[in-house]
Amino acid sequence: MTDHAFARPFFARIATAAAGLLLSFGAFAAAGGPVEQSGTDIGDRASLQRGAQLYMNYCAGCHSLKFMRYSRMAEDLGLTEDEVMNNLNLTGAAFGEHIISSMPAAQSAQWFGQTPPDLSLITRVRGSDWVFTYLKSFYIDETRPLGWNNTLFPNASMPNPLWEMQGVLRPVHGEPDDIGEPTVAHLEVGTPGSQNAQQFDQTVRDITAFLEYVGEPAALKRQRLGVWVLLFLTFLTFMAWLLKKEYWRDVH
Ligand code: HEC
Structure with a gap:
């Protein structure tokens, strides 16, 4: 896939989202x-x-x-x-x-x-x-x-x-x-x-x-799940940092 082929749907999506946003502002005003x-x-x-x-x-x-x-x-x-x-x-x-x-x-x-x-x-x-x-x-x-x-x-x-x-x-x-x-x-x-x-x-x-x-109703579950995802990411970052320290010890 070329960059171009990737970029087009991406921008199309952004454009659609922007249009949606404008339309919903219009709806609120009305x-x-x-x-x-x-x-x-x-x-x-x-x-x-x-x-x-x-x-x-x-x-x-x-x-x-x-x-x-x-x-x-x-x-x-x-x-x-x-x-x-x-x-x-x-x-x-x-x-x-x-x-x-x-x-x-x-x-x-x-x-x-x-x-x-x-x-x-x-x-x-x-x-x-x-x-x-x-x-x-x-x-x-x-x-x-x-x-x-x-x-x-x-x-x-x-x-x-x-x-x-x-x-x-x-x-x-x-x-x-x-x-x-x-x-x-x-x-x-x-x-x-x-x-x-x-x-x-x-x-x-x-x-x-x-x-x-x-x-x-799914928003509740998503919100609770989100907390675990963030905790997991923090943990992962910490592990990656430990690993990096470990590797660089040999380099120094
Ligand atoms: C005695 C009956 C009755 C009770 C009790 C009642 N409603 Fe209504 N509600 C109606 C009717 C009839 C309409 C339709 C209004 C219209 O379209 O003119 C309506 C419309 C609405 C709408 C607007 C819907 C739309 O067209 O967008 C909302 C929001 C709403 N009610 C929320 C509530 C909430 C929240 C409560 C409780 C705190 C409540 N209603 C209690 C009869 C009731």
Whole structure:
């Protein structure tokens, strides 16, 4: 193989990656207002465990995770079968089954105008920062059927599932837009919730981290494996150094 033949696919790959990067920036720009950094850490097992519990309590009633089984989650998050079946599985599904919401799709479409989408891949589609920001951006809006709106995802048909912890935010309106519709300049706390802003950030971060793990369960194993690979490389370098010393002793 000539250098040239090698170089072409290599540069083609770089070019494709660069194009992909540009396109994804474009997609972010189109997705709505600015997003906040989620600060998730899927290596933090306690955060994932809290996120799983919060998810089951506040989201699983409407949203399925059709690619994740209870048993796989137990193994990855270091939970026993009993812990999962008693605290996290609220639908009576078997341990080996997928995490499917018990809400009937037809009825939820009637209630919300939309069937709540499966969230297995949501952080890969929208990004973790988007999901984190979305969950923090609900506000009270009497013009909407369920009384809730969202600054990041305007007219979303999901009611704020976390309002008891977050409190109820209300909009501070800015100048009307081109067609005279009201705009939201920012949100302020109307009624405080059971958590302060910092605690609520952590709550939402835990849920987002859990969804990030669900979107790519192999990432956990990769991260743990990575530590061993680095240790091995360090060890190998050390051995190579010893060997070099040994050889050069004869030369000197
Ligand atoms: C009462 C039912 C209900 C609950 C509870 C609920 N959701 Fe939703 N969710 C919906 C509906 C309905 C939509 C569709 C919104 C739309 O497209 O207008 C939605 C949409 C979403 C989306 C956006 C999906 C997209 O289109 O990109 C995300 C993310 C999401 N939900 C996350 C959550 C999380 C996380 C929780 C728990 C903290 C939760 N939801 C709890 C009903 C619910």
